[in-house]
Amino acid sequence: MTLRKLIERYRISTDNFHPVWTLRAPRSVTAIPLDEILVENSFYNRRQLKERLYEAGLLRRQCAMCGQGETWQGRQMSLILDHINGAATDNRLHNLRIVCPNCAATLDTHCGRKNRLDRTPRSCLHCGNQFIPRYASHRYCSQICGTRSKGPRQPRPERRKVERPAFEQLVADIASMSFVAVGRKYGVSDNAVRKWIRWYEYQRETQEWREQEAQVKKDAA
Numbered sequence: 001m002t003l004r005k006l007i008e009r010y011r012i013s014t015d016n017f018h019p020v021w022t023l024r025a026p027r028s029v030t031a032i033p034l035d036e037i038l039v040e041n042s043f044y045n046r047r048q049l050k051e052r053l054y055e056a057g058l059l060r061r062q063c064a065m066c067g068q069g070e071t072w073q074g075r076q077m078s079l080i081l082d083h084i085n086g087a088a089t090d091n092r093l094h095n096l097r098i099v100c101p102n103c104a105a106t107l108d109t110h111c112g113r114k115n116r117l118d119r120t121p122r123s124c125l126h127c128g129n130q131f132i133p134r135y136a137s138h139r140y141c142s143q144i145c146g147t148r149s150k151g152p153r154q155p156r157p158e159r160r161k162v163e164r165p166a167f168e169q170l171v172a173d174i175a176s177m178s179f180v181a182v183g184r185k186y187g188v189s190d191n192a193v194r195k196w197i198r199w200y201e202y203q204r205e206t207q208e209w210r211e212q213e214a215q216v217k218k219d220a221a
Contacts (some may be wrong), residue, residue: 034058042091049091050081050098058093063100072100080104162187167200 007014034056037044053059062069063079070077082099083090086109104110121130122138126145131138140146165173165186173182174197179190186193 038091038093040090042089046081059098063103064097065099065103068100164196
């Protein structure tokens with residue numbers, strides 16, 4: 001049964017529906033308090049944050065470095081909300097300042113200048129030759145070295161962002177709840193939980209195979 005038939009069946013009023021969704025009345029959105037925005041790891045829109053800081057009187061409409069206002073040679077000029085340490089998500093008030101485009105171009109943080117890739121030559125992990133990296137995780141000098149390199153085969157727990165639970169605990173969690181719920185518990189996706197299970201099963205099978213092989217060699221001796 002379609003939605004239209006259900007509406008007709010239960011005689012639900014649709015007078016508040018607008019046929020053109022772009023002409024509907026905008027939803028009322030409660031503004032996020034500034035105390036929740038002026039923190040680290042904040043992804044609030046920079047332009048909206050600048051206007052709210054102006055309205056709250058926390059920042060002035062002029063460059064903090066040269067004093068230039070929003071008018072330049074009789075024309076309106078947009079000032080820039082700059083993050084002093086270069087971290088675009090660090091919205092703590094002491095890390096924010098207003099600068100004009102001219103002063104912004106001289107800063108070390110202009111257009112991600114501080115975060116640009118270090119072009120220092122590094123050694124290829126396979127052949128040892130020096131090469132200039134093209135991206136941060138560039139580890140091999142060529143595609144051939146990348147395909148021939150075996151890479152690390154051992155687990156590296158120090159690189160994990162989430163501590164992996166023990167196998168018994170993981171099995172108990174899966175038995176009592178869904179994969180999605182288990183992933184939510186440990187802060188990962190449900191696919192990550194499935195990969196954990198497969199990894200544990202692989203380790204157990206490998207260990208059993210090694211024990212059987214050792215027993216066969218012992219019996220043969």
